[in-house]
Amino acid sequence: MTRPPHDDYVRNVEHFGVQLVLTPDEAQFVRAWSASGAPSSLPATASVRRGSSVTAMLVFQGCTPDVSGKCDVVANFSLLAPDGTLIPGGTGLLWSDEPMPGRLHLGNASMGVSFDVNDPVGQYKVIATVKDKVSGKKLSLGSALKVLE
Incomplete structure (x- = not known):
């Protein structure tokens, strides 16, 4: 994966860590992930042409289980435009199952x-x-995305 310098696409606190990956093909990304459960090569990008799309995916580890043994991790997405406008992208449940240590x-x-x-x-x-x-741990991260002609 090629990333621009000074990008903050990976964050962690103690054992809780998150990586933001932009992919031009969500279905291919999920297939590659499912085939090996964290492959070394995933379809990722740092640019997109007008008329196309990308998907922001989150890979993480180290969530804290509650008394029932399940995690409760949520994600809130947004897009910062070149003119400084912050565009809300929605909130979703990232993980609500048992953690898989390691x-x-x-x-x-x-x-x-x-x-x-x-x-x-x-x-x-x-x-x-x-x-x-x-656990109450909260991480904010971002990834640059260049929109081309």
Whole structure:
């Protein structure tokens, strides 16, 4: 995966960590993940052409289980446009099952972003705020996304 410098697409606190991956093909990403449960090569991108789309996926580890043994992790997505406008992208349940110690999880929540031919070209930023509701740990991370002609 090629990433622009100074990107904050990976964050962690203690044993809780999250990585934001932008993919041009969500279905292929999920297939690759399912085939090996954290493959070394996933379809990722840092740019998109107008008329196309990307999906923000979250990979994480280290969620804290509650008394029933299940985690409760949520994600809130947004998109920062080149002009500074923050566009809400929605909130979703990232994980509500038992943790798998020592393994990475592909989160259940994602955000798809489509750009039509009239959207401005330039540097955008996909932002995700992930909260482990059991431990109270919260991580904010972002990934640069360049929109091309």
